[in-house]
Amino acid sequence: MEVIQVTRASMPPFEEYCEEIREMWDSCWLTNMGIKHQQLQEKLAAYLDAPHMDLLTNGHLSLELSLQALELEGEVITTPFTFASTTQAIVRAGLTPVFCDVDPVTLTMDPGKIEALITSRTCAIVPVHVYGNFCDVEAIGEIARRYGLKVLYDAAHVFGVRYKGRGPGAYGDVACFSFHATKVFHTLEGGGACFQDAAFGQKLARMKNFGISGPEMVTDVGGNAKLDEFRAAMGLCNLRHVEDEIAQRGRVEAYYRQRLEGIPGLGLKADQPGLRPNHTYFPVLFEETVFGVGRDQVWEALAGQGVMARKYFYPLTSAFPCYQGRFDPENTPVARKASRQVLCLPLYKELTEEAVDRICSMILNCPK
Ligand SMILES: *Cc1c(COP(=O)(O)O)cnc(C)c1O
16 A cells, blocks of 8 residues: 655755765864854845844754743743644743634634733733744734734744745744754754844854853853754755745645535635745645534544545644643634644645545545
């Protein structure tokens, strides 16, 4: 049985990567913000429309160390409809997550529900762009300004997206990205933070390098989250191909849409006005009472035939056993419902029209 995974890492041409790393055999400079790191940082800041950017070891530490570098205390309004990383970063940074429900269409934080959650202890908002959908950045920015709150976006899903002509690095005090192998752009493992304030950047740079601020001088309780030169080199190669990667994924998404659009009980991603998509995920919401079978049955039927779809995001982070008794997932009913209905179908640029056909037939013929 041919197994179809939910995603496949994009690989640059082998020779191109070899060429990119060749000079390291002369310089022997392998990490600690070398030349590849600098080049990638500059190119990514421009691509993402960020005034400043720094690279880190992964997306998770970009979130965790950015929250620490903002020097926050108290409560953070965030969303439970996300990957584990967002909530874990907040808690590990010593902050208390307060979960806001999501919009039923974009599945990003519902700005209409933020203000009711603000208390005297609230210090920041941590929204998550989801599946390439953009948060309502205008409404969130306006609330943050009014209440004097910081905004840090988990922007792991919007690499390559443009909203009203600007990249995702232009929004929020900080926007954190993941360059993990499974993302639309990757450095094997890797991540980065885009930010507006240069002083924040100096603090973040210390936080990722043991708190070191100069020779014989350590001023912060930092860790180690540096991106090495081999990973930065992978990023330089992949960045040259990322527009093609996005276009090819768009082709695969179009196959899915041809077969699944308009089927009663299937909720597909809606186009967002002003948004250039990155085709990074293809989530389908299964309305069991209308479609006849639920998400879990479809997942099982696909898995039984070697198709590895993913219940992403499920469960809500507020329902994790490590937080048992601390949060009530019932407080975010829209997110809860979406987490029970959603299934991300396989999507990568080599996926053929025939394979998409097969996957869609399995879904449409799923035993009731
Ligand atoms: C991938 C991802 C992360 C974590 O990034 P890593 O680079 O794997 O640490 C965080 N948040 C979201 C929404 C993600 O998709």
